[in-house]
Amino acid sequence: MFILSAEEVKWAEEIWQKLDGKLQVVTKRSCDKFPFWSENGLHDDMKDENINCWTNGFWSGINWLMYVGTGKEAYKKTALEGEKLLDKALSRPEMISHDVGFIWMLAARPDWRLTGNHQSWQRLKVAASYLMGRFNPEGGYVRAWDWGKDNMEKVGWTIIDTMMNLPLLYWASEDCGDPRYKFVAMKHTDMVMRDHIRPDGSVYHIVVHDPFTGEAVEKRGLQGYAAESSWSRGQSWAIYGFTLGYLHTGEQEYLATAKKVAHYFIAAVCEDWLPKSDFRSPKEPVYFDSSAGLCAACGMLELAKIVPEYEKRLYVHAAMKLLMNIEKNFADWSTDTDFIIGNSSGWYSKEQNVNIIYADYFFTEAVYKLKNFEPLFW
């Protein structure tokens, strides 16, 4: 349970009603889509363009949250439709990357949890097996991407984002009773603590490893401003990822790391609680990334549940400041548009002030948590 002020409780209730009001309309309009971006306010559809896109679980995820929170069948129907259509993605292994966790933990995990649908279990198991297949035992890491010549150019690359895919491996160990999946998730997490987390709590987006020895040979940036800068969404993947790692393992080092990366985020954002796309970029132009703040808020709300009593308020306060300020400045509640939260960033260099589905997803997940509905994912 969270300790919320009366004002925060009222805010969460009002926003939940607004989410339901808008999403009833949008779910009808986008019932057969896999939205990633909203252009001119309306959802695009990745179904034909890239059925394996890493974002293809978020729309089902939003609909599962709304179904459980409201009991309205239209949400469930859309979520189930998305889960089924994604079988096309599972049947294309050459297109599958580390992002299987983002996709199937959101699309299939709730169906398995709520209905016991065996097909959902199969989807999760196949996806977890793909993720296991990306493990480099000598390097102790899960490979991220397959881009480049013969798919082998990135064979030694690890990225901070993978932390959010590991819950699929924890699920496989917990649900199937086989500890190997958890071993792999923990090996990877230990590598991230060693190679991606800087002493000040900021994170490297990419680390290049020698695939034969596992040695970290280069630190790189890609979606942030520069290699040594501080990509804010990468920071939020670390906050939520390490918190989930602790929840699944009870490893104190993971909890300490979650707190360290969260403290860095709070210090970097607390001037106005509107996260910049990169915390160490030039002052101008100002680029925001709502998605970073909303994912960080979800991680901090989970952190608040775990830490001792007198630490809880720090994380709840920070999460609420992020949620309320982002909503106040960047929300669009009109039912003529499909997106809810604007002003996100895909890549610092090329995708700014965009409306992306995972900002809406993490916003919905955060408000769902504030309402204390039953856990569904991760």
Ligand code: GLY
């Ligand atoms: N996982 C890709 C991103 O954060 O943009």
